[in-house]
Amino acid sequence: MAAALQEELLEVGYGGTTIDRIAKRAGVAKTTVYRRWGSVGQLVVELFAEAAGGRIPIADTGSLEGDLRALARSAVAVLLHPQSRAIFDVVVREAVHDPAARAALTDFFAGRVANAAPIVERAVARGEIPAGTDAAEVIRQLGAPYYARMYITGDPIGEADADRAAAVVSLAARAGLLKSS
Template sequence: MQPTGSVRPGGRTARTKAAVTEALVAELLEVGYAGTTIERIAQRAGVAKTTVYRRWGSLAQLVVDAFADTAGAQVPLPDTGSLEGDLRELGRASIAMLRMPHLRAVFDVVVREAIHDPAARSALTEFFAARIANGAAIVERAVARGEAAEGTDPAEVIRMVGAPYYARAYITGEPLDPALADRTAAVIALAAREGLLLR
């Protein structure tokens, strides 16, 4: 017998979680966070609202959990043979993710809630930490090829790659144009080559 609350792949718990997550995203897209309620989600998912409350406790925690499952997936790591090419592809993949309505709906809520909700703040911090750690290999390869100065800080390079996209998405509201990835990659590759991004 499995412990209470454990998830059997393909089991009822997994199916319930998938249905509730799908219902959450649909509600966020349809009525926004302000209009989304546990009751509406439960009705749309075809489960009892007590099931949702028992598992997640609150709407905020449900959003955080959905964020970990959807936006938390790693962007595939490119290997084009050049630092600029890798950063460009990484940037384009990030922009594509931010332009996906179902991912953006959850991401938007977590970013907003992170201001005052510790669970959301932790989820967002872990998300970016994982992205930075995953992208470090790009910089390490560039250093080995002589494209980036010895001692270049991989974390700082990857942070700088994402900064313009998230600034546009959540601060200035400007369009997320894939051409931005090209300009950003060129500038950061030049800075890394000139030794401006050292640890």
């Protein structure tokens, strides 16, 4: 079902994607899809929630800025991939009014923050940043610039944005600005 949904989103966009088209592409009865998910939005949210559970590899470059740069570049690359972006766009849009989508998005970011916490822990252990630096805040600050560009200003994102975010967050962490309160 996931492949059929992704193909539909890429081919016709969210507005053109229907349960009928997904069911036909997947080779199942549309009643099966309606019974299980009820709507295209719910199908996208479930697909996103399943994908959000996966762990992503975290680089160990030997420096906070290098690790953050690798993480940010990886995130930007995923967001620039048409299938990933199509699904992410739908979940962000649905999260405004759908508690399941909101929960999936919240869980996604919580999982990404927890997965990336070792970056901050290693930097503290190396003496690069002060003890008490809030790992969650470091990771949130890292992602904020490119998510703001995508969903607030509508500006394009790229590797340079990832690199800039890593440099700024690394500097802020070294200065003690991201310590737990």
